[in-house]
Amino acid sequence: MAGTKTHDYHILPPDIWPLAGAFSALTMTSGIAMTMHKLAYGHVVLALGVLVLGLTFFSWFSNIVKEAKAGDHTPVVQLHLRYGMILFIASEVMFFVGWFWAFFDFSLFPSTIADVVGGQWPPKSMEAVLDAFDLPLLNTLILLCSGTTVTWAHHALIHGDREGLKKGLWATIILGVLFSSLQAYEYAHAPFPFGVNTYGSAFYMATGFHGFHVIVGTIFLAVCLKRAYNGDFTPRQHFGFEAAAWYWHFVDVVWLFLFIWIYVWGNWGFPTE
Structure with missing residues (x-):
């Protein structure tokens, strides 16, 4: 026909x-x-x-x-949606590679911008940097916990436990909001501003864009929570939630690199506040 x-x-x-x-x-x-x-x-x-x-x-x-x-959304369509999400996350990885590249270029070769940073890293004009083992460490633990709660929600959905799905999503969203709140507090009390030198620019652009991704991921999961209450997801068909979980794990991994390289290694041996 x-x-x-x-x-x-x-x-x-x-x-x-x-x-x-x-x-x-x-x-x-x-x-x-x-x-x-x-x-x-x-x-x-x-x-x-x-x-x-x-x-x-x-x-x-x-x-x-x-x-x-x-x-x-047949199995073929779902497969292609997964390919699309994978490519999107890959493009986001390259986006953050650019910010890491800038940070390493500034920090490993300060003599090339001696007139800006005084030939040292962090720049000579800076009096203090953030203590990596204060709020940044706490935020790291919060994001790691959120990765476990979103995995809990995913496994609960696969096994037909809708209450576990909702509780896991609620926990993840609350942890995401807490992370964003603590980062806002950290920015408000940071001992250096944005745009004065290359350290401040690289720091705020890298961590700020990550913070934006956390907010987007939190909204993503909140939509999934609303859909979970509507009964939209099934153990066999739940790509919307799966994509949100992938995105959240990506956000977790990026933060680990930010914490290790920018907060810890980038501030090594420099006065903290």
């Missing part, structure tokens, strides 16, 4: 949200540039871009959830 589906792939119908996402991203980045250059209405353009982009995310992902419920 004409029009009968004879394959396992999901052919998407025409949708406005990809176009809306492209234009809202353009609007948001234009607003950021306008705001940085102190142009008129920069904040308005930025707010409009963020608002429409948020609406795009909500509507687009809502459509994906509806497709999953309708049975459009």
Whole structure:
């Protein structure tokens, strides 16, 4: 019969949200540039871009959830979704490689920027750095615990324990919020500002982008928790949650590298506060 589906792939119908996402991203980045250059209405353009982009995310992902419920996510489609998530995380890995590269370049070869850092690392102009074994260590333990709770939730789902799934997600979300709160406190009381020298720039860009990823991951898991209460996930079909768990483990691993290399090794032998 004409029009009968004879394959396992999901052919998407025409949708406005990809176009809306492209234009809202353009609007948001234009607003950021306008705001940085102190142009008129920069904040308005930025707010409009963020608002429409948020609406795009909500509507687009809502459509994906509806497709999953309708049975459009066949095993073949789920496999390709996994490939897509793996490639996305790989691109995020390379993003953080860039920040680590910058930090190591500054720290291992300070003589190349002697006029900026005084030929030493951390820069001569800095009086103190953060103590790696104070709040950073506590945040490390919090994220490691959150990795175990999200794994608990995943195993509970696989074994049909929906209460364990919800409790594990609640614990992970609470730990994620706690991590973000402690990092905000750390930034507010840091003994050095952003942008004064290469150390401050590299530190805040690397740890700040990681903090942004923690916030995104927390929202990701909160959506999964809402879907868990709606009864959306099954032991055999739960890629939405699986993708969130992968993303959260990625965030955990990146923080371990940040803690070891930037907080501990990067501050070795320097006065702490």
